[in-house]
Amino acid sequence: MTFDAKAYLPDDLIARIRERAPLIDAENRFPDEDLAELRAAGYLKILVPTDRGGAGLTLEQAAVLQQRLATAAPATALAINMHLVWTGVAKIMRDRGFDDLAFVQDGAARGDVFAFGISEAGNDLVLGGSDTIASPTADGGYTFTGTKIFTSLAPVWTQLGLHGLDTTDPENPRLVYAFIDRTDAVVTRDDWNTIGMRGTQSRTTELHGAVAAPARVARVVPLGETDPIMFGIFAAFEILLASVYTGIARRAIDVAVETVGKRRSKKTGKSYASDADIRWRIAEVGLAYDALLPQIAMISRDVDDLVDHGALWFAKLSGLKHRAVVMAKHVVDEAMLTGGGSSYFARSELQRLYRDVLAGMFHPSDPESAHATMATAWLGAAEE
Template sequence: MARRARSGPPNPRQNGCVTDFDPASYLPDDLLERFRTRAATHDRENTFPDADLAELKAAGYLAILAPADMGGGGLGLAEASVLQQRLAGAAPATALAVNMHLVWTGVAKVLADRGIDALRFVHEGAVAGEVFAFGISEAGNDLVLFGSDTDAAPRPDGSYAFTGTKIFTSLAPVWTQLGMHGLDTTSADAPKLVYGFVPRGDAVVTRDDWDTLGMRGTQSRTTELRGAVAPADRVVRRVDPGPNPDPIVFGIFSVFELLLASVYTGIARRALDLGVETAGRRRSKKTGKAYSQDPDIRWRIAEMALAYDALPPELAALSRDVDGLVNHGPRWFSLLAGVKHRAVTTAKRVVDEAMLVAGGSSYFSANELSRLYRDVLAGLFHPSDPESAHSTVATAWLGPVED
């Protein structure tokens, strides 16, 4: 099994506690600057950031959530959240693409922390260089984790053949294992939602259809499954459709929402930094002073900072609670949906304000703020979308809607 090079960042986790965690040791400034420079090219040319992924692999980044005794980073979600914020500030599409791999390694961690070793192969694979993609989204399927239009057909040897179409499959050009769900309607105990992992092969067809407004570097293409087989030892869970307390549902929802919110929080921070930088650089012809002295600009910067400052502490607290096995009971899903919703809507508001601070130059496509403006819009479409988030939170506070 491959192990991270000794030159990689130190393992900060000792006896379950984080000591001397330094995000810059995992993502140094010079590395991020290279990513930022490339991000403009990938956005313009609609290409995947292969060089970014290669450097992240070399740094052991894809295995940050794998246990240290397997050769991984031994980090928790709290540290991964900080790192994803930092990465997104340089290259949002790279961060979002890598996020989908980290979701599966995070789910493996959540399950292992709760005594379920079914996804150990995910951590082993991440350390060995495998790239895991996230195949849950389906067109028109607003049930998301609670249902699937993909057929999961059981086979005599315990494997499953998946047939259907998944959308928004990030890392499309490079993934080696696709984690997904499908619906088994033929077994004696059917229906069951089946979670499994299929390798890349002839039964998986990736469409070259990713031409979007923003987040272009993720290359989140449509994936057609034509009887793609998940071996028996890669069929990790069979659960009842609908809302389900199974740990894999909690694991996916918690890690997905927290790391997704981290990406958009990182975008908000970068927009705030660019706003501050621009305000200090631009000068008013009217007063001769820097825009940082203009009361209206100062108000906008303050609005941006007030909104942004609430996000990192909430992400840190909820991530630590997942790491620490804190039981929020039925409140968990509303808390997780809430932090994702706040992160993406706040990030959009901060980018909007930064555009106004920067002025008309930010409207040109080559301007970094223009790219952030387009990238941040993607956040509204990830689960939980605004409607789902509000429904989840309303149910938590008011109870279910009466029949």
């Protein structure tokens, strides 16, 4: 049976979100109205299982929905992505017999908003390391001290999922994955002033001994080891990111097609939709866009179906994200040229998509990491 994305994101909701997007970008603020409508529609719990109050959708279905949401407002889709990542991690882990994040599913069903506090300046180990200090407490919880960057949903989150390094035993350093409440120990800087994706409000977060209660400590992983939570984070993050940027590409094509259909050549008197060069450009971006749809569907379905790709999983996931953002940037570039000089004006939706799509290259896995992962998958480790 074909999945009906409009049942979760109906046309009228998409239209309202799209109408608000230019002003939210111009005012550099969080899309509170979008969040309120999406919450009311049950969108924040699409990946929560039905027995815990959610819609019980698959990762493949969520990827389709995030593509659709991104056609309306890329920044809103990217912000919501970070909440969906954590509910996606909870689903991926539970499907594999690890129910450590049941509290995430229960919280999302109640209306909690989960933010993603993993990124740190200069930490190219990402999930494999942290500069944030995780200090154990007497009751089995942890305090966290450090700085996280690119914390999307910064003004509105109620739970922040994060990691830190516990070095209390120097012979056995451990990475701690946990969730904290918003308290006075958490300082959110008002420092989000970027080229694009302005509505995400992905501000810097300072942690000054922020407490994770014992029940909110999800996993404690010996440094250097791989854990199911790492796979869950990487899979949900890369697939949903690929979906958002693929949605941007789709919207850029739609706007370009609409634009050329309205323009007529003074030279020939014909619609620009009949111009051979423009037809070639539209065909080229259509070919590029079409290639990502089955890739996202296949890889997300493999996660849903517990397919075992072994050591190739990380190459497949980082490769998917890399191909999606490269494709999307190429598509938006071509759409800008197809749209003509009017695309360069601030009033143009294409110029906003042009700025938004640039953010894709800065998310993990970056191009260097994606290529290194793929090279190791095919060639093995490089000689020292």
